[in-house]
Amino acid sequence: MSFRLSRRVQRVSLSANAAAKSQAMALRETGRDILDLTTGEPDFDTPEHIKQAAYAAIAAGATKYTPTPGVRALREAVQRKLKRENRLDYALPSIVIANGAKQIIFNAFAATLDDGDEVLVPVPYWPSFPDSVRFNGGEPVLIECGLEQGCKLTPAQLEAHIGPRTRWLILNGPGNPSGAVYSEAELAALAEVLRRHPQVLVLLDELYEHIRFDDRHALSLLNVAPDLQARCLLVGGVSKTYAMTGWRIGFGAGPEVLTTAMTVVQSQSTSGASSVGQAAALAAFEGGLGFLPEQVAAYHERRDLLVSALSAVDGLEVLQPEGGFFVFVRCAGLLGRYREDGQRLNSDADVVAYLLEEGVAGVAGSAYGLSPWFRLSIATATISVREAGRRIADACARLRVEVEQ
Ligand SMILES: Cc1ncc(COP(=O)(O)O)c(C=O)c1O
Incomplete structure (x- = not known):
């Protein structure tokens, strides 16, 4: 057979x-x-205080289903983190929790792509970017960004690849695998192009935001171009910063119409993320970055x-x-x-x-x-x-x- x-x-x-x-x-x-x-x-x-919070959550009976978009206390902690660390304001319905940043990205594409819709993916890429697009019926448009341009997308490349079917641009900084970080001027130049194409959404993968080798504060496209916030999905999580890859907690912050649709997708796949993982992530976001x-x-x-x-x-x-x-x-x-x-x-x-x-x-x-x-x-x-x-x-x-x- x-x-x-x-x-x-x-x-x-x-x-x-x-x-x-x-x-x-x-x-x-x-x-x-x-x-x-x-x-x-x-x-x-994983830092000890985070593990202790997980043990305490189990002892306190936090072992049941969680709300699909995430436990309220964790979403509020992400809201505070975004304000404190990233100088960004989000209303609570704009923040969703999932089983890792990977699921946030998958949910976003599942919620927005129809067959043949295009997603601009700068190359080199984290392999799940194009595959998540493909799985959800979209077509990744691969844009080669070689050594001479520091593996970063240029405004001219962005302009040249936007077409009638473009739904998303993915920006990942610091980048996996390149380690490239966009400067303020580079982000401003990309924002200028994006303003000419209001139909394009932007997925900002900032999972490695705190692992930086310069003294600059983490800078997002949203800090440089706050006017784009209504069409950006900011993706983050605890995997890399807090050494919590196995806990499977990530978050997304974006327009409510998008986060609501992502919650619908998640409600039909995994439901809310693990109760214990969310308790640990809450302790991570609230416990400081001293380590x-x-x-x-x-x-x-x-x-x-x-x-x-x-x-x-x-x-x-x-x-x-x-x-x-x-x-x-x-x-x-x-x-x-x-x-x-x-x-x-x-x-x-x-x-x-x-x-x-x-x-x-x-x-x-x-x-x-x-x-x-x-x-x-x-x-x-x-x-x-x-x-x-x-x-x-x-x-x-x-x-x-x-x-x-
Ligand atoms: C750029 C990038 N985004 C997202 C992820 C997924 O992270 P998570 O463990 O939160 O699902 C990874 C993991 O390697 C990554 O490198």
């Missing part, structure tokens, strides 16, 4: 990240010494270690990330070179496979729509990051330009 799958599910794929990670794990299980730089989650533990500078300092040190090690490697070009926890590396200069076993490197997948054999696991840029690049995570122990830089430099130095006869 041939099992028929929906056309919708056939338009998307399993995460390339997860595949790279499981390949690294499988090699490790054979006894190989593999440094895993594939991971997209903090290597730190964070130490973690950001660690990411910063690892970024500097890796960027300086890889910048010195012939054949690699490194985009210095300004935030987030990835280093994105262009490897065009390695293509056409030969490994010691005579194999030729023809693609970023070949480069990643070679580095894996040399003991460093990363993810090929093709997973993020941009080749030939690869992504390395700095959300792993500093000693591993340092050693990874050394191994990559050593492995690249052993490549030959011509294969020996």
Whole structure:
């Protein structure tokens, strides 16, 4: 019997990240010494006061269904957080909670896209952006933003790609995988274009807002262009800032007509997010960010270690990330070179496979729509990051330009 799958599910794929990670794990299980730089989650533990709030919530009987748009106390905490940290005002009905930022994004597309509607996705992208669009019947319009433009969308590119079917633009800063952060001037220039196209909604993914390597305060398109607030969906959460990836809590803040429709979508899939997870997220938003500078300092040190090690490697070009926890590396200069076993490197997948054999696991840029690049995570122990830089430099130095006869 041939099992028929929906056309919708056939338009998307399993995460390339997860595949790279499981390949690294499988090699490790054979006894190989593999440094895993594939991971997209903090290597730190959830802060203790957040865990305590979760234990207390269970003890107090917070173990029942929650309202679909989220527990009121958590939505109010997000409202205060947006005011305090982002200088943004939202009415409570404009704030919704879901099972991670990922579900917020999915709900937004499910609530707004009809078949063939277009979503502008700057490349490189977090893979769920285009796949979430595809799953919901939309067409991602991929806009390549290469090294020469710091992996950031330019106003001219934005203008050139807006068409009659454009529903959304996605802006992600700090970016995964690039670590790129839009400056105030860059945001203002994009806002200028958006003002000419009032039908375009903007999804602002600011999940990595607090993981920044400069002293600038997190700046959103909404700080620069408050007049766009009625057509922006701001997406955030606790996964990265509070090392809470497994708790699955994210939020969205946007126009009420949108958040109401997103709540309808969620009511027919998962219902309200976990009661215990929401209690923990409430403690996170209300408990201050005192623990964070130490973690950001660690990411910063690892970024500097890796960027300086890889910048010195012939054949690699490194985009210095300004935030987030990835280093994105262009490897065009390695293509056409030969490994010691005579194999030729023809693609970023070949480069990643070679580095894996040399003991460093990363993810090929093709997973993020941009080749030939690869992504390395700095959300792993500093000693591993340092050693990874050394191994990559050593492995690249052993490549030959011509294969020996
Ligand atoms: C850019 C970006 N947005 C959203 C998410 C999803 O986050 P969450 O764990 O809140 O679902 C991720 C996770 O890797 C991400 O990198």
